[in-house]
Amino acid sequence: MSAARASGAPVSGAPVSGAGKAGRWRLRAAQLRAFAARYAGRADGMLGLVVLVFFGILALAPELFVGPLETATRASAHAFDAPSAQHLLGADDLGRDILNRTVHGARISMTIGLMATVITLVFGVVLGLVAGYSGGLVDNLLMRIADFFLVLPTFVLALILAPVLIEVVGADAEVMGIRATLLVIIVVIGITSWAATARIIRSQTLSLKERMFVDRARVVGVGPGRIILRHILPNVMNLIVANAVLTFASAVLTETTLSFIGLGDPFQPSWGQILNGAQDSGAAGLGAWWVIAPPAVSVVLVILAFTLMGNALDDLLNPKSRVRR
Amino acid sequence: MSARYLGQRLLQAIVTIAAIVLLNFLLFRLMPGSPERILLRNPNLSQQVVEATRARWGLDKPLIPDQLVSYIGSTLEGDLGYSFKFRGQPVTSVIADRVGPTLLLVGLGELISVFVGIAIGAYAGWRRGGVVDRVGSGVSLVLYSMPYFVIGMPLIVIFAAGLGWFPTSGMTSVGGGDRPFPDNIIDLARHLALPLATVSLGLIGQYSILMRSAIIETRSEDYITTARAKGLRDGRVLRAHAFPNAMLPMVTLIAINLGYVIGGAITAEIVFSWPGLGTLTVTALQSRDYPVLQGIFLLVAVSVVLANLAADIIYGLLDPRVRR
Numbered sequence: 001m002s003a004a005r006a007s008g009a010p011v012s013g014a015p016v017s018g019a020g021k022a023g024r025w026r027l028r029a030a031q032l033r034a035f036a037a038r039y040a041g042r043a044d045g046m047l048g049l050v051v052l053v054f055f056g057i058l059a060l061a062p063e064l065f066v067g068p069l070e071t072a073t074r075a076s077a078h079a080f081d082a083p084s085a086q087h088l089l090g091a092d093d094l095g096r097d098i099l100n101r102t103v104h105g106a107r108i109s110m111t112i113g114l115m116a117t118v119i120t121l122v123f124g125v126v127l128g129l130v131a132g133y134s135g136g137l138v139d140n141l142l143m144r145i146a147d148f149f150l151v152l153p154t155f156v157l158a159l160i161l162a163p164v165l166i167e168v169v170g171a172d173a174e175v176m177g178i179r180a181t182l183l184v185i186i187v188v189i190g191i192t193s194w195a196a197t198a199r200i201i202r203s204q205t206l207s208l209k210e211r212m213f214v215d216r217a218r219v220v221g222v223g224p225g226r227i228i229l230r231h232i233l234p235n236v237m238n239l240i241v242a243n244a245v246l247t248f249a250s251a252v253l254t255e256t257t258l259s260f261i262g263l264g265d266p267f268q269p270s271w272g273q274i275l276n277g278a279q280d281s282g283a284a285g286l287g288a289w290w291v292i293a294p295p296a297v298s299v300v301l302v303i304l305a306f307t308l309m310g311n312a313l314d315d316l317l318n319p320k321s322r323v324r325r
Numbered sequence: 326m327s328a329r330y331l332g333q334r335l336l337q338a339i340v341t342i343a344a345i346v347l348l349n350f351l352l353f354r355l356m357p358g359s360p361e362r363i364l365l366r367n368p369n370l371s372q373q374v375v376e377a378t379r380a381r382w383g384l385d386k387p388l389i390p391d392q393l394v395s396y397i398g399s400t401l402e403g404d405l406g407y408s409f410k411f412r413g414q415p416v417t418s419v420i421a422d423r424v425g426p427t428l429l430l431v432g433l434g435e436l437i438s439v440f441v442g443i444a445i446g447a448y449a450g451w452r453r454g455g456v457v458d459r460v461g462s463g464v465s466l467v468l469y470s471m472p473y474f475v476i477g478m479p480l481i482v483i484f485a486a487g488l489g490w491f492p493t494s495g496m497t498s499v500g501g502g503d504r505p506f507p508d509n510i511i512d513l514a515r516h517l518a519l520p521l522a523t524v525s526l527g528l529i530g531q532y533s534i535l536m537r538s539a540i541i542e543t544r545s546e547d548y549i550t551t552a553r554a555k556g557l558r559d560g561r562v563l564r565a566h567a568f569p570n571a572m573l574p575m576v577t578l579i580a581i582n583l584g585y586v587i588g589g590a591i592t593a594e595i596v597f598s599w600p601g602l603g604t605l606t607v608t609a610l611q612s613r614d615y616p617v618l619q620g621i622f623l624l625v626a627v628s629v630v631l632a633n634l635a636a637d638i639i640y641g642l643l644d645p646r647v648r649r
Binding site: 147148151152153154155156157159160161163164167249253256257260261262263275278279286288289292293296299300303304307308 | 341344345352353466467469470471472474475478479482486581583584585587588589591592595596606607610611613615618619621622625626629630633
């Protein structure tokens with residue numbers, strides 16, 4: 001427990017006496033090493049990490065493992081071919097190799113999950129810091145809005161928001177090689193899930209701003225923007241990291257569900273989109289389990305891995321969460 | 326429970342519902358293309374006709390306040406407009422037809438999973454590290470990571486396509502609903518079995534994880550030590566002291582969860598072609614039937630707000646600290 005306390009102590013603002021810039025970096029490196037050692041002691045966290053690395057490698061270079069993405073015109077098998085030596089995981093209704101599509105799906109699912117997480121965190125952290133630090137009317141207003149989004153069935157909101165936004169942007173627009181449909185999914189997940197992050201960051205900011213080192217900075221004449229950036233943000237970093245991992249899990253879950261319902265992009269198939277194809281072709285009723293199992297198992301493994309890692313990180317980094325699991 | 330507490334919660338619920346209605350109003354106007362362009366597709370219409378139609382629909386008036394006021398007025402009257410897809414049918418009647426099946430599925434699913442999930446979670450938390458805890462927590466975490474359709478599709482592969490025990494889709498067989506009394510219920514139950522299993526399994530994981538941590542938290546409270554010190558039996562400490570207190574957070578969680586349950590039920594319904602709000606949502610999505618989509622959102626959002634209000638009131642009645 002004493003080790004956990006040490007990592008919760010202020011990183012900035014409480015300067016290590018006599019240590020220059022190099023000293024501070026050495027201190028941080030040592031802290032990081034100590035943290036890595038404690039993380040390595042968590043079996044569940046390490047299991048999650050292994051799964052993540054596996055899918056991460058697949059996502060980085062899918063072509064390397066299975067060649068280019070198979071489409072309706074580039075299909076290499078026959079409709080609903082069962083698994084064989086040539087097609088290890090069989091083929092779907094259009095004769096597309098399932099292994100090929102599942103590996104490519106890793107890249108798309110995880111990219112969307114990552115980008116949605118970034119948007120969620122940027123919104124949540126900025127609004128949480130501002131609300132917590134400024135207090136008063138701003139805080140009240142922002143938190144009422146956050147409460148509204150927390151109460152709202154965000155998934156159902158995402159369902160009506162996504163098609164409206166696609167209509168506004170136009171389905172053929174493209175940014176950085178990502179098509180509009182997927183961008184909309186990313187933004188919709190961000191809009192509907194920032195509130196929880198904002199609440200967590202705000203409550204931590206509230207207690208941090210009463211601490212001595214923030215008072216000291218204020219007395220010396222440091223402006224609010226700089227205090228937030230240099231003194232408060234580094235101290236909520238722990239929370240942000242733990243929260244990011246859990247947010248990623250729910251972002252992948254939401255993306256999979258939205259794609260499954262038919263809001264995905266058939267030209268950039270995520271795991272949810274592949275399952276949508278399986279549903280539309282009636283694969284389950286035909287007993288073609290091989291069309292369903294690979295993308296489904298992948299989704300569950302990735303969400304499970306991130307949940308395990310997030311819980312481990314939360315226990316190690318969040319001073320408020322006592323041992324719950 | 327004080328009148329003040331009740332009043333605060335009521336006000337909060339009313340403000341939230343008002344915000345939902347406002348959001349619903351603005352969202353529809355966000356879309357490109359004015360309504361008259363979509364609804365009056367004939368390019369040969371004279372300017373006069375267009376003007377007249379605009380006036381008749383009130384589109385010549387400013388968005389706020391005139392259009393907003395009339396929107397709120399008709400929403401309060403239960404007039405949600407007309408469906409694009411099901412031509413001529415008002416949105417309220419399109420939705421009303423589908424509420425029953427969803428309520429049946431979600432209601433029964435909640436009931437089963439609340440009982441089973443809480444029982445497993447409470448026992449696992451009480452005997453922490455035991456067999457039930459290890460197996461139960463592992464399975465719960467896996468179930469918790471599964472979207473409903475990922476639970477449902479394998480169930481079809483195994484129990485419908487493979488073993489043939491249950492039908493793959495729908496709510497009744499052809500003519501099944503018209504058979505004499507016991508047969509129509511049996512037919513319904515056979516169709517209900519797999520979707521219900523899907524929803525229940527999805528929820529059991531969640532509830533058992535939550536209940537487990539709630540029990541573990543209460544276990545370290547002083548009153549538990551006191552109860553043990555009095556010499557009460559282990560089972561009685563759990564039932565009379567730990568369990569009721571751990572149930573407090575569960576009441577709120579179950580209510581807050583309702584929105585997610587309905588969201589999840591949508592995908593479960595799709596997998597089994599269950600004729601509820603979920604399949605209606607997908608039909609509406611595919612045909613971009615915005616009035617119906619908005620109606621579903623309004624219905625779900627308002628039910629969630631009301632469920633939250635109910636949870637706050639129940640919580641107020643149960644927890645003496647809030648009663649003041």
